[in-house]
Amino acid sequence: MNVRKSILNYLILHSSIVRRNHNKSYQKECRQSGSLNWMEKNRKMKSVRPNYFVCIPLSGNKGLVEELIKVQNHVASKFEMLKECAIERNKFHISLLILHVKKSQMVASKEAFREAIEEIKKLNHQAISFDTLETFRNDVLYAGLKEDSRKYVVNMIALLRDAFTKRDIHIFSNHKGKEEAREKTRPSGAIDKGIGNRTDKGAAVPSTYQCSEKEQITPHVTIMKNSYLRKIYANRKPQIFADYYADFNLSKLQTERVVPNKIQFLEMDTDSATSYYRVIDECGLP
Structure with a gap:
C-alpha cells in the first residue's frame, strides 16, 4: 500500500x-x-463589457413603435415567459456603435462623437425602412434594415467608427456569423439545452471583441432581448426561436419610414428621472 x-x-x-x-x-x-x-x-478584452452606445432614437415614430410592440406581443403569445424580454416603448433605437469607454476617455469620446456628427451631416440623408425579423444567437430579436437603408446607416457607422477608433476607444462588433445564419427553430416554449445562461448584461450584445475596419456591423432595432429576464431558469435563459416570430405579418412594418432627426450618445444605465438611457450628448441632423 x-x-x-x-x-x-x-x-x-x-x-x-x-x-x-x-x-x-x-x-x-x-x-x-x-x-x-x-x-x-x-484576456483583458474578454472581460470588457459595453457601457455606452451611439444610436438613432425612434420613440417619436408612433407608427413604427406600435408595429414593434405588436411583434413583442406576437412572440409572447407563443411563449409567455418572453414577455419579460420586451424593450420599453420609449427605448427603441437603431444601434450605430456599441462601446466600452473608460472614465479617462470620456472627454475624448465626446470629441469623437462631435467630430463624427459633423461628417455625418455632410451625407445625403434619406428615410430608413425595415425588412426582416432576425436574432443574434437567439438572444436578441431585432428588425433588420432594407438594403438601401442599411448602406446609408453603415456609412454613418463608418464615420463614427473612424472617430472613436483613432482615440483608442473600444468598439464591439455585432455582425451575424455563419452559425447565426443557420439558426434552427424549436417547438413553442422549448429551451435550447445546449446553450448555457449568459449572466452578464453584455449578453445582449452579440460579440465582445474589438471590431476591425473590415468587419460588418449589423444596423438594427432591438425588439426583445433575454438579458432582460430577471429570473434564472434552470441555469439557462429562454431563447427567442424563429418559429416564435416567423409567421408575423411584416407588411405594415415594411411600409414604415423613419427620417433620422438626431443621433444620441448614451450610457447604458437608465436615468431614473426619465426612464430612458442617460444622455451624454446628442446632435440634430439637417
Missing part, C-alpha cells in the same frame, strides 16, 4: 514539474515572439 502511495506521489510531483517547466518555456517563447502581450491583451 505504501509502495503504491509513493509511486502515486512521485507521478503527481513529476507531472507538476513537467507542466511548470513547459509553462515557463512557453512563456519565454511568447515573450521572444511578442505574443505574450497579445495573449494578455486578449
Whole structure:
C-alpha cells in the first residue's frame, strides 16, 4: 500500500514539474515572439463589457413603435415567459456603435462623437425602412434594415467608427456569423439545452471583441432581448426561436419610414428621472 502511495506521489510531483517547466518555456517563447502581450491583451478584452452606445432614437415614430410592440406581443403569445424580454416603448433605437469607454476617455469620446456628427451631416440623408425579423444567437430579436437603408446607416457607422477608433476607444462588433445564419427553430416554449445562461448584461450584445475596419456591423432595432429576464431558469435563459416570430405579418412594418432627426450618445444605465438611457450628448441632423 505504501509502495503504491509513493509511486502515486512521485507521478503527481513529476507531472507538476513537467507542466511548470513547459509553462515557463512557453512563456519565454511568447515573450521572444511578442505574443505574450497579445495573449494578455486578449484576456483583458474578454472581460470588457459595453457601457455606452451611439444610436438613432425612434420613440417619436408612433407608427413604427406600435408595429414593434405588436411583434413583442406576437412572440409572447407563443411563449409567455418572453414577455419579460420586451424593450420599453420609449427605448427603441437603431444601434450605430456599441462601446466600452473608460472614465479617462470620456472627454475624448465626446470629441469623437462631435467630430463624427459633423461628417455625418455632410451625407445625403434619406428615410430608413425595415425588412426582416432576425436574432443574434437567439438572444436578441431585432428588425433588420432594407438594403438601401442599411448602406446609408453603415456609412454613418463608418464615420463614427473612424472617430472613436483613432482615440483608442473600444468598439464591439455585432455582425451575424455563419452559425447565426443557420439558426434552427424549436417547438413553442422549448429551451435550447445546449446553450448555457449568459449572466452578464453584455449578453445582449452579440460579440465582445474589438471590431476591425473590415468587419460588418449589423444596423438594427432591438425588439426583445433575454438579458432582460430577471429570473434564472434552470441555469439557462429562454431563447427567442424563429418559429416564435416567423409567421408575423411584416407588411405594415415594411411600409414604415423613419427620417433620422438626431443621433444620441448614451450610457447604458437608465436615468431614473426619465426612464430612458442617460444622455451624454446628442446632435440634430439637417
